[in-house]
Amino acid sequence: MGLSLEGKSCLVTGGSRGIGRSIALRLAEFGADVAITYARSADAANEVVKEIEALGRKGKAFQADAVDYSQAEDVIKTITDEFGKIDVLVNNAGITKDNLILRMSEEQWDDVITTNLKSVFNYSKAVARPMMKNRGGSIINISSVVGISGNGGQTNYSASKAGIIGFTKSYAKELASRNIRANVIAPGYILTDMTDQLDEKVLDGIKAETPLGRAGEATEVADAVVFLASDMSAYITGETIRVDGGMAM
Numbered sequence: 745m746g747l748s749l750e751g752k753s754c755l756v757t758g759g760s761r762g763i764g765r766s767i768a769l770r771l772a773e774f775g776a777d778v779a780i781t782y783a784r785s786a787d788a789a790n791e792v793v794k795e796i797e798a799l800g801r802k803g804k805a806f807q808a809d810a811v812d813y814s815q816a817e818d819v820i821k822t823i824t825d826e827f828g829k830i831d832v833l834v835n836n837a838g839i840t841k842d843n844l845i846l847r848m849s850e851e852q853w854d855d856v857i858t859t860n861l862k863s864v865f866n867y868s869k870a871v872a873r874p875m876m877k878n879r880g881g882s883i884i885n886i887s888s889v890v891g892i893s894g895n896g897g898q899t900n901y902s903a904s905k906a907g908i909i910g911f912t913k914s915y916a917k918e919l920a921s922r923n924i925r926a927n928v929i930a931p932g933y934i935l936t937d938m939t940d941q942l943d944e945k946v947l948d949g950i951k952a953e954t955p956l957g958r959a960g961e962a963t964e965v966a967d968a969v970v971f972l973a974s975d976m977s978a979y980i981t982g983e984t985i986r987v988d989g990g991m992a993m
């Protein structure tokens with residue numbers, strides 16, 4: 745019991761940068777072997793693997809497009825072959841393609857829904873049998889406060905993130921009898937490449953709407969992931985934890 749992840753084998757999708765990178769390193773700091781996926785950033789992904797190995801854990805990076813189910817199956821199979829099992833899946837890979845609904849293209853809608861939501865289906869399905877064989881597991885899906893409260897200019901993104909919450913509750917109900925837990929983390933405004941694109945005025949507005957009065961750090965999301973990955977959260981499933989400085993309360 746406790747927050748130790750010693751002996752656990754984990755996968756973080758989109759672990760090359762930002763929140764995913766912080767999650768991967770935090771899991772390794774707490775004792776886990778950690779694999780990551782990425783889309784394009786091979787150098788950054790290899791750097792994360794080196795940092796995981798420097799912590800004395802096994803690390804591995806896969807270039808795998810999160811929208812592709814067969815690649816998800818291959819990734820999970822390689823991890824179970826090389827790490828022996830899989831205990832924790834963090835569905836973190838995600839993108840934004842913001843636009844007002846009148847200007848939003850079908851492509852912007854499809855790209856965001858498939859990357860953010862179908863990816864969660866892909867990896868959660870691919871991991872179900874190995875976790876059942878392993879008599880348990882923990883899945884942590886990274887949503888957003890925007891999936892709870894909505895946000896103008898982000899109909900595609902907020903639909904994908906709200907979809908993750910519904911998916912997780914259904915999945916948690918289906919697999920609870922197999923000791924597989926599934927939970928959601930809904931971050932608020934976190935400093936990463938994704939939020940780098942926002943202009944100063946928008947950022948000031950976001951900070952003003954955040955009771956704690958500041959942006960969050962990727963490590964603060966990672967800390968909540970460690971809790972949900974660990975046996976300290978053994979009786980928690982189907983839950984959504986906001987890590988948002990109070991923004992959506």
Ligand code: NDP
Nearest residue numbers: 758760761762763782783784785809810838888934936938
């Ligand atoms: P970043 O843009 O910094 O990183 C995104 C990560 O996802 C990268 O590792 C990227 O890989 C990977 N990725 C993107 N598309 C794919 C794909 N098709 N297949 C595989 N990997 C992919 O984003 P953040 O760290 O900011 O966001 C991480 C998650 O947190 C997302 O789901 C996001 O929606 C969510 N979130 C972020 C918030 C924020 O304020 N930053 C707030 C709320 C939620 P590569 O490096 O190869 O491009």
